Amino acid sequence: MDNDSKSNSTATAVEEAEAKRPSGVQATVAGGVAGLTSRFVIAPLDVVKIRLQLQTHAATGVASEAGPSYRGITHALRTILREEGISGLWKGNIPAEMLYLTYGAVQFLTYRETTAYMSENTSNYLPKTAQTFISGGIAGSLATITTYPLDLLRTRFAVTGQSKVYQGLWHSLRHIHDHEGIRGFYRGSTAAVIQIFPYMGLMFGTYEAFKASLHRAGLPNGWDDAAAGTIAGVVSKSGVFPLDVVRKRLQVQGPMRGNYLYRNIPEYSGMWQCGKQILATEGMRGLYKGWLASIVKSGPSAAVTLWTYSACVRLFERLE
Template sequence: MGSSQGSALSTNVAEFVEKPSARGEVLFVDCLPTYVKELIAGGAAGAFAKTAIAPLERVKILMQTRTEGFHSQGVFQSLKRLLKHEGILGLYKGNGASVLRIVPYAALHFMTYEQYRCWIINNYPSLGTGPSIDLLAGSAAGGTAVLCTYPLDLARTKLAYQVMDTKASFRNGIHSYHAQPVYNGIKDVFRSVYMEGGILALYRGVGPTLIGILPYAGLKFYVYEELKRHVPEEHQKSIIMRLSCGALAGLFGQTFTYPLDVVRRQMQIQSLQPSNQGGDPRYRGTFQGLTTIIRNQGWRQLFAGLSINYLKIVPSVAIGFTAYDVMKSWLRVPPRQKSKSVSAA
């Protein structure tokens, strides 16, 4: 009964799309190459998901970088503190850079994932089409997207971190941050960082980022697609199902790679800490960063902000995957089962 109703609904939707009034839009969408549709779907999904969790992302960065007044407070108190001193806009500081980064990042991530997946299936048929393909394609796609958009992530972190530059009233007597210039936007960050150390400075922290994103991106796609395979056919297009699978995929992948994210954040803001807040040496690599944090800050610092990351990763990954699937349907991207033949064509 349910399946027949679902089939009838799909037929009605298809008939509606094919109506003459929408024919121009349909023809335009159909004329787009598949990879362009995947870029559009991925970019839109990333922007929507990132904006939805921007306040939690801001607080997480403040906790990861041990910003004065935030590293010992919980999520709710940190949000209240930001609202009190910076207002609603303070919750979204750095979100412009974040969205500017996430649109090309998510677009490249999803599109290259699909392309890498087709390439692996077509060139290495002995590997089959199982979850191992999603793991390999997801990892390669994550690395590609990071290398192309990392400077924007660096700018986002620096803008989100400079809370003490704009508000001196969090705690009396705190002035160590005021000696540092306040960035006035993304272009100002790029100019300052480039003058400080050239192109390489724009990629400070990219080592732990790549080491973390390769397993995280692979695991995220692996878990999401594997969970979807076990969902009954009649529930395959359920929004709740996609949200649930996406949330579990994000939680699983993030738990295993979170310490690398902490190292990356601390490497990104080292130039803003001339005294290194306690005399910690500057990190020259991922492994040194991990060992130094454990020795000087304690192993718990490697998981600072993990609780808030769980709070944000559930809606972020869930919304991202769901929006991507919905956008692919709206843009009439061929079903996954046809990916091999489409690529070959």
């Protein structure tokens, strides 16, 4: 094949790849819908995970002055349902839905733009896996910084007992601003940013790698997205889980620390001190509290998110 034919062939391939890539608006809408859908499905497991992460006392199954004691996922679900009703499993759902909507939109739009840029400018010296890892990390980091105050509110509402700490979303925003300042909205954000780059990089990298293999295995359309998303969620979450525990412990610091469902949450001065204190007082298991709930949650969450995103993109293609 002569050089002109090679150039034409390359140009055609680039045009075809560009045609298959969703537009910025499509990526934003699809990412937002995927985030909303995922959050609604996994909300009960998210509440359970957060409460297990903040449970510093021994899991006896008997409530004490320190707060409720959950022995595991099933016991926690039953106890919350019995003592707080069905709404208890969706505590913090409003800021969480706002979080997932915004996070999904920013994440997928950034991922789309970053992968497009890297495909055009770094393909000569960076393998596809590295491009995906970097793009996923950048997308996750930007989405985390943008939506972090909503993540903090989600955590605080999830560990609110019968006597409300905040009267509602707007009251919580005013109270944190007045008593903790702007920095109050970003407690634990350092751990979140350090965590999110390898997490999202691992998730998107694992997803792309397994999706290709599963597609070649002949899985029905859409099932390869769901299966690859499940694997990606489990692998990525397991790798960075201790930082997630530290982030949650730091998010409930501040003047209202003693008013949550757990009354014995220790006071931490920062990320490293928090990690060391958990390790010293609760052992290595303390850094993995809520791990099983997180794994059970992260697989379906990633699967629903990535499957919904792909379904939305395919819908846009059919509409066009």
